[in-house]
Amino acid sequence: MLMYKKIGVVGDKDSVLAFKALGVDVFPVIEVEEARKTVDKLAMTDYAVIFITEQVAKDIEETIERYNNKVLPAVILIPSNQGTLNIGSKRISENVEKAVGVNIL
DSSP states (O other), X not given: OOOOOEEEEEEOHHHHGGGGGXXXXXXXXXXXXXHHHHHHHXXXXXXXXXXXXXXXXXXXXXXXXXXXXXXXXXXXXXXXXXXXXXXXXXXXXHHHHHHHXXXXX
């Protein structure tokens, strides 16, 4: 039985490096295909939470969609050091509306 216990962050080097100080595994990526492979690899191992910067996520939407209906891993979009694209907050609003039946945010 697989024990989910790790947290990983995928994104550009400048955005994810700070997470290393918190004890989170960081995975700097440059190419889109590299990002896809990294997320899939983390999802198939013992990562319970995968944070992905919005700038990377916008290019690998179909990969992220595969994990949306699964309990684990939780894929969470975060802003990068370049700012937000509001993709993550939009997803949170959609999920709240789906759970509650109305958008309370």
